[in-house]
Amino acid sequence: MAYMDGITCICDNGRTLEDHRPIVGDDVISGIYRKAASLRGKRVLHVNSTYQSGGVAEMILSLVPLMNNVGIDTRWNILNGDGEFFAITKNFHNALQGQAVAFSDEEKDLYLQTNEAFSGQMAIDHDLVVIHDPQPLPLIRFYRKTQPWVWRCHVDLSNPNPALWEFLKGFVLDYDRMVISHEHYRRRGMPMEQWICRPAIDPLSEKNRDLSEAETAALLAKYGVPTDKPLVTQISRFDKWKDPLGVVEVFSEVKRHVDCRLVLCGSMAPDDPEGWAIYRQVEDAARPLIDAGDVILITAEDHLLVNALQRASAVILQKSLREGFGLTVTEGLWKGRPVIASRVGGIPLQIEDGVTGFLLDPTDTEGFAWRVRQVLENPDLGERLGRAGKEHVRQHFLITRLLSDYLDMLNAELTIQEA
The missing domain is CATH 3.40.50.2000 (Glycogen Phosphorylase B;)
Incomplete structure (x- = not known):
């Protein structure tokens, strides 16, 4: 179940980590609990642009309850934008995947203004912030950064439009980690770690559970x-x-x-x-x-x-x-x-x-x-x-492996911060 309460997506699907044990086995479940033990009470925020339709929202919808289930206080916020904003960011999406697209200064300004306006609605005091895809990428510019920020890009970056990538790269450079889905999506000249984390599905979701x-x-x-x-x-x-x-x-x-x-x-x-x-x-x-x-x-x-x-x-x-x-x-x-x-x-x-x-x-x-x-x-x-x-x-490619990967990332980022 998911519904919007202001900018926050409330998701409680009723599934626990233990529900996945018959599918993935004891070793996977116990390994996740061990990784989570030192992270209990930590706070994580995910931000993207929609709570429905598409694999990104579906992954977050399953991941957030499981992170909470193992003791990590995890929230999910949705960027508010109008039709013109999403038309611009759809063009961004197309350009990142190699399409030749021109962008005016006015469009770039609206992109930034929408993120700045949204930042005024959302306090961030979490231990880790995960920003998904280009729509909320500039948010980092409108906060006093006191924790690691991660940009999780779900699209193919193997051949992006050079002009757009140069524009977006200015924001990406402010992040502590860039997460991609494939080795081929690595971008040269990025000083932060570019970490590969492959997506996954929830085998117990409505889309994937057994049907008679x-x-x-x-x-x-x-x-x-x-x-x-x-x-x-x-x-x-x-x-x-x-x-x-x-x-x-x-x-x-x-x-x-x-x-x-x-x-x-x-x-x-x-x-x-x-x-x-x-x-x-x-x-x-x-x-x-x-x-x-x-x-x-x-x-x-x-x-x-x-x-x-x-x-x-x-x-x-x-x-x-x-x-x-x-x-x-x-x-x-x-x-x-x-x-x-x-x-x-x-x-x-x-x-x-x-x-x-x-x-x-x-x-x-x-x-x-x-x-x-x-x-x-x-x-x-x-x-x-x-x-x-x-x-x-x-x-x-099941959600338990994705949860394990996120625990590894949270452990790594907090260790770096505390060093």
Whole structure:
């Protein structure tokens, strides 16, 4: 459960660390308790720009209660911004992932003014501050810094727009640590530690918990998703970097050989003003297939629906052009389903080609279509990939590992501060 109380997100999902013991085992749980022992009573603040829609918010939503559960007083605040602010920061996001975008002085001023105004609503007296992504990055300039600040960047920084990176770097240099998801995202010339911390999913969340066949069937029926044909799905925001138009092209090729149905499901995040424009482009491109009932577009914010769709899928796609990490891949693998995805960003950390799924160049439409056909026509292959993928996630990409990593970071930063 999460709701907003002013700028603070109140999240208590009722799950404890002990609830994860049957999934991850005794050694993992006891190791977390040992790491947390010397940190009890410490105070941590997370700040980002939305409490819903997207992997970052979902990770914080699960991480905060677990940090509190092991004795660390952890809070989560949400930056308040208007539509113009989020249009600017969406462009920042695109530029960090390599798009050529121009920014006016007025836009940069609004970016700073929004952060300055927000700083007046929020006192910071915590032992560690974690700022997520570019939206609240300048906050550090508007406080008297008395504790370590960490910038956690969740996007692909391998080839950022040089002008924007130079602008943002001025703020990043004020931080004590920069946290990234992949070795390739390291930036030259940064004096602080650039620490790799890979994202994770909560196996007990509504999006990932076990569902019965009856629950799955009821959810699909509620949203008008027939199960008379194999389902091919992509779960992602309607975002150009997720290439939903390319997914429609892949499906059109597959459909010529195998009778199946495509579902594109992506909620509309408050901090992503481009979503509806991309949705309309996809709707126009897929109109004949939509009218024939072979393509279904869904924009509902329903984690149980996502869970059901992934479990019911014969194939899960993630045809991203850029990807910071790709938690939708993690989710699909956790459901034991075969995932076919682009060889970009953090996805190859999750998929070993031919072992836990299939990887392709994101522009290889024919290759994607061939792999989808291969899995649809060989269900045993899909089952083998699914089993291996789920075990890989269990070992490397669950929320307990993320909690352990954050405890390591808190221990390290406080040790440096006390030295």
